[in-house]
Amino acid sequence: MRTAPSQSRLGKHVAARNNTVAPRKTQLRLGSDAALDRMQGGLCGEDVRPRGEDLGRIGALLAHLGLGLATIAAITVLCTRILSVNAITAGFAYLLGVLAIATSWGLAEAVVASIAAMLCFNFFFLPPIGQFTIADPQNWVALFAFLATALIASHISDRERKQALEAKARQKETEQLYALSRIILMTDPAQSIGFQSAQHIAGIFDCPAVALYDAKSGEIFRGGAEDLLEVEAKLKQVVMQSGSLQDSAAHTVVAPIILGGQPIGSLALKGLSLSDGALRALLNLVAIALERVRTEEAANRAEAARQSEEFKSTLLDAIAHEFKTPLTSIKAASTSMLSDSGLPESGLSDGVPLSPQFRELATIIDEETDRLSLLVTEAVRMSQIDAGKVRLAREPLDVADLLRRVLSHFESKAEGRELKLQVDAGLPAVYADKDLISLALRQLIDNALKYSPPGSPIGVTAGLKDHRVIIRVRDRGPGIPERERERVFDKFYRRQTTKTHVPGTGLGLYIAREIARAHGGDVWVEGEPGSGSEFCVALPLQEPEKPSAAQEREK
Amino acid sequence: MSTGRILVVDDEPQIRRVLRATLTAQGYEVQDARTGEDALMSVRNSRFDLILLDMNMPGMGGLETCRSIRSCSEVAIIMLTVHDAEHDKVAALDAGADDFITKPFSMPELLARIRAALRRLPTSIEGGAESIRLDAVEINLATRRVISKSGEIRLTPKEFDLLQFFVANPNVPIPHSRLLQAVWGPDYGNQVEYLRVFVNQLRKKIEPDPSKPRYLLTEPWVGYRFALPAKIAG
Numbered sequence A: 001m002r003t004a005p006s007q008s009r010l011g012k013h014v015a016a017r018n019n020t021v022a023p024r025k026t027q028l029r030l031g032s033d034a035a036l037d038r039m040q041g042g043l044c045g046e047d048v049r050p051r052g053e054d055l056g057r058i059g060a061l062l063a064h065l066g067l068g069l070a071t072i073a074a075i076t077v078l079c080t081r082i083l084s085v086n087a088i089t090a091g092f093a094y095l096l097g098v099l100a101i102a103t104s105w106g107l108a109e110a111v112v113a114s115i116a117a118m119l120c121f122n123f124f125f126l127p128p129i130g131q132f133t134i135a136d137p138q139n140w141v142a143l144f145a146f147l148a149t150a151l152i153a154s155h156i157s158d159r160e161r162k163q164a165l166e167a168k169a170r171q172k173e174t175e176q177l178y179a180l181s182r183i184i185l186m187t188d189p190a191q192s193i194g195f196q197s198a199q200h201i202a203g204i205f206d207c208p209a210v211a212l213y214d215a216k217s218g219e220i221f222r223g224g225a226e227d228l229l230e231v232e233a234k235l236k237q238v239v240m241q242s243g244s245l246q247d248s249a250a251h252t253v254v255a256p257i258i259l260g261g262q263p264i265g266s267l268a269l270k271g272l273s274l275s276d277g278a279l280r281a282l283l284n285l286v287a288i289a290l291e292r293v294r295t296e297e298a299a300n301r302a303e304a305a306r307q308s309e310e311f312k313s314t315l316l317d318a319i320a321h322e323f324k325t326p327l328t329s330i331k332a333a334s335t336s337m338l339s340d341s342g343l344p345e346s347g348l349s350d351g352v353p354l355s356p357q358f359r360e361l362a363t364i365i366d367e368e369t370d371r372l373s374l375l376v377t378e379a380v381r382m383s384q385i386d387a388g389k390v391r392l393a394r395e396p397l398d399v400a401d402l403l404r405r406v407l408s409h410f411e412s413k414a415e416g417r418e419l420k421l422q423v424d425a426g427l428p429a430v431y432a433d434k435d436l437i438s439l440a441l442r443q444l445i446d447n448a449l450k451y452s453p454p455g456s457p458i459g460v461t462a463g464l465k466d467h468r469v470i471i472r473v474r475d476r477g478p479g480i481p482e483r484e485r486e487r488v489f490d491k492f493y494r495r496q497t498t499k500t501h502v503p504g505t506g507l508g509l510y511i512a513r514e515i516a517r518a519h520g521g522d523v524w525v526e527g528e529p530g531s532g533s534e535f536c537v538a539l540p541l542q543e544p545e546k547p548s549a550a551q552e553r554e555k
Numbered sequence B: 001m002s003t004g005r006i007l008v009v010d011d012e013p014q015i016r017r018v019l020r021a022t023l024t025a026q027g028y029e030v031q032d033a034r035t036g037e038d039a040l041m042s043v044r045n046s047r048f049d050l051i052l053l054d055m056n057m058p059g060m061g062g063l064e065t066c067r068s069i070r071s072c073s074e075v076a077i078i079m080l081t082v083h084d085a086e087h088d089k090v091a092a093l094d095a096g097a098d099d100f101i102t103k104p105f106s107m108p109e110l111l112a113r114i115r116a117a118l119r120r121l122p123t124s125i126e127g128g129a130e131s132i133r134l135d136a137v138e139i140n141l142a143t144r145r146v147i148s149k150s151g152e153i154r155l156t157p158k159e160f161d162l163l164q165f166f167v168a169n170p171n172v173p174i175p176h177s178r179l180l181q182a183v184w185g186p187d188y189g190n191q192v193e194y195l196r197v198f199v200n201q202l203r204k205k206i207e208p209d210p211s212k213p214r215y216l217l218t219e220p221w222v223g224y225r226f227a228l229p230a231k232i233a234g
Helices: A003-017 A031-039 A052-083 A085-102 A109-125 A137-184 A193-204 A231-239 A274-338 A356-386 A401-410 A434-450 A508-518 A547-553 B013-025 B036-047 B064-071 B086-094 B107-118 B156-168 B176-183 B192-206
Strands: A209-214 A218-222 A246-247 A251-258 A262-268 A394-397 A420-424 A430-433 A458-463 A466-472 A522-526 A533-539 B005-009 B029-033 B050-054 B076-081 B099-102 B129-132 B137-140 B147-148 B151-153 B173-175 B216-219 B223-226
Touching: A003 B050, A052 A085, A052 A109, A085 A109, A085 B036, A109 A137, A109 A420, A137 A193, A137 A274, A137 B099, A193 A218, A193 A262, A193 A274, A209 B050, A231 A246, A231 A251, A231 A262, A251 A274, A274 A356, A274 B013, A274 B107, A356 A508, A394 A401, A394 A434, A394 B076, A401 A420, A401 A434, A401 A458, A401 A466, A401 B192, A430 A434, A434 A458, A434 A466, A434 A508, A434 A533, A458 B173, A466 B151, A508 A522, A508 A533, B005 B013, B005 B036, B013 B029, B013 B107, B029 B036, B036 B050, B036 B064, B050 B064, B050 B107, B064 B076, B064 B086, B076 B086, B086 B192, B099 B107, B107 B156, B147 B192, B156 B176, B156 B192, B156 B223, B176 B192, B176 B223, B192 B216
Parallel strands: A420 A458, B005 B029, B005 B050, B050 B076, B076 B099
Antiparallel strands: A209 A218, A209 A262, A246 A251, A251 A262, A394 A430, A458 A466, A466 A533, A522 A533, B129 B137, B137 B147, B147 B151, B173 B223, B216 B223
16 A cells, blocks of 8 residues: 555654654643653753754645645545546545555644545545535545544554653663763762762763752762853752752753752753653762762771771780880899899709899899889870770779779788778769779879878778769878979879889879779869878769759768 | 699790799799690690790780680699780680789799699598589589589689688688688788689689679678588588
8 A cells, every 4th residue: 555655754754753843733732742842852952943943844844745645646546547446445545545644744734635635535536526515415524534534543643653752762861870870889989979970960961061069068060061050049949948940941950869858969950851750860869879978988987097096006005015025024033033032942043142232233123124014004004095095894883892992902002001991871883994993093092102101091081972973082191282283193293302202103193084084074182281182083973863862962 | 853844835035034044943844835836735745733824925825725725634824914904814714724913023923823823722621511502503522523504614723722612611701811821822811802803703603693692702891701501412
C-alpha cells in the first residue's frame, strides 16, 4: 500500500517534528506541555527560538499538506482510472490514505486530507458521479468516518511519539544522573566538593550556568560557561524557606538540598529542564556527596588526633623507660655496695669493710639516683598533664577508706610522728581516679612531713562544704606567707628557705593541683604564717547533691 | 654450696650484669636470658629455684613469658615492673608471678623478696583440717589445690601460704605486720600496701564476690580477719 513510502519518510519527519510542535498542538494538551515543549525544544533550549526555525516549521507544514493532497489525488487516480473499483472499495482506500497521513504527520494534515478525500469520494464515487452533492447524507458519513479516523489515528500516533520522546528524555536523564553519581563520589580531595559538584553538574547535564550554595561553609560555587546573576539572595532564601523557586522567564530553578530533613544548601540551575524526579535525584546526589566528604573529613581529623595522642603517650612512656633503665642498674649497684656488711662471708668485699669515705660516696650515689628517679617520674607525669593526656579512670571512692590507705603508706616514713585522721560521718563518695588522687594526697602529706619540725603531728580532716568534699592537711611548720601562696604551685618553684636542705623537685604541688583540677576540683593553701600550713583539696561529689540533704549533712 | 639457682631475664645488659654480680656475692647461682623465648628454653633445660623476670621486654613480653613458664612449672617468679601503678602489679600477679618489685629498686629490698619467695611454710598444720569448703570453693591443704565450680584455681605459693596462715588463725584480727612476717619473712613488717595487693588477689580467687568479701575481711587500722564458718568440711 501507499503506506510504505510514507513510512520511509516517517523516520525523517519524526526527527523534523521535534522542532515544530507548539502552535499546532494547542488542541491536544497531554500532561505538562511546558515540559514537553522544553524537552522537545532540546535540553539546551535558548530563550528565543530563532526565526529560521519558525520558517522551517511552516515550510514543513506546507510540504506535508501538499503531499497529503497529492496522496489523495493519487488514490483517486488509482481507483478511477487504473483499477476501476466500486464506491465501497474506494471509500476504504481513502480511509487508509487518511490513516497513513494521520499516522505519519499530524492532525492538521490529516484533517485537510480528510476533507479532500471526502470531496473526491463524493465527486468520483458517490452518485451522481462527476458532481458534488453535499446534501447526500452518505457524504456526511464518509466525511465523519474520515475525520474520526484522522483524529483518532493522529492522536494515537502523537501520543506514541510523545511517550517515546519522554522515555528517551528520561533515559538520558538517568544516564546523566548515573554519570554524575559515579564522578561525584570519586572526588579529588584536594579541591572542595562544592566546586567539583558544580563543575560536574554543568558538564554532565550540559547546563549553561550552575550555582551551588553550601549552607555550612556559606560558600557559593559556580559552574558552567555563563554566569548566574543575583542568585545569592535566592539561594539563601531557598534554604531558609525549604521550598524551591522557579523563574520561567530566566529559565532558572533554585531548589534546596535536603539531608535528613534539614536543608544543608541549595542549587540553582539555569537553562536546564529536568523532570521533577530527576531534579530530586540530582539534589539527593549532591546532598550525599557533600555529607560524605564532611564525614570523611571529620573521621580523618579524629583519626589524626588519636594517632597524635597515641604517639605522644608512647613517646612519654619510652622516655620514662629510657631514663629508668640506667637508673635501675645504678641503684642496684649502689645499694648493694652500701648493704655490704664487710663480714668475712660477704661476697662483695671479701671480708674488708667499706671505709667511711667509700660509704659516704656510695650514699651520695644512692641519694642522687633516687632524686633522678623521682624527677623522671614527675617530669613525665607533668608532660602528660600538660599535653592534656591524663585520662581519668573515675570511680566512686569512699573518702575515709582512701585517706586511711594513703596514710598507711607513711606508717614507716612518719618515724613515729602522729598522723591524725578525722573524717566527718556520712561523707558522700567522691567520683575520682583512685591512683591519681592518692598520688595528689600523698604529695601533700609528704610535703607536710618534710616542711614541719620532726616529731610534730600532722592532721588530716575531711568534710563537706558547698557540695564539695574538702580534705585538709595541716602541719605545724613555718607556714607559707601570703605572697607565696600562689607561687608554690608553680612548676619547679621551691621556697628560698628550704632550697638547700629539703629534697624535692618543685613539681609536686603543681601536679597535685592539676590532678584536682582535672577532676573539677582544686588545691590551695591556707593558714597563718608561723602557725603552720593547711593545704586543702576540694573534690566534687559523685552526683549533684539535693540542697536539703546537703544542708542536713553540714552539721 | 649455693643458696639457690636464679634465672635473670632482662633485655638490658647492664641490669643483667649488676644482678649477676650482687646475687653471686650473696651465694646464689645465676644464669641469665635476654628474651622471653630464651628464658623458656632455659627453663626447659634446667631447674631453677627462682626467676627474675622483666615486665618490659620486646618480642615476647614479660607477662606472656610469665604465663608460659607458669603453665608448666611451679618455680617462684618475681617480676620487675617499670611503673608503680596498681594495675601493673595486679597484672603481674594475674599472670602468675609470685611477687613484683618496681624499678629502680634497692638491692636489699630485692634480696628480701627473693628470700620470701623461696620460703615455704610447712604443708601441714598441727591439729588443722585437711580441707576446707567455702561456698563453692574447696581448699585442699594437703595437696595445695583450690577447686571451684569452674575448675582448679591456681594459687601462687605466697597466696597459698597466706591462706594457710588465715585458716590456722581464724576469726581473730591479725595485724598486718604479723601476716607479713609470717608469710614473707622478718624483713617485711610494715608494707601494708604490699600486703593489700596480695589479699585482694586472694579474694579474687576464693571469694564468691570479691568486692564484698565474706571470709577475708578487713579489720580497719589493724589488719585482716579470716571469718571461717563454724562447720568445716572434713
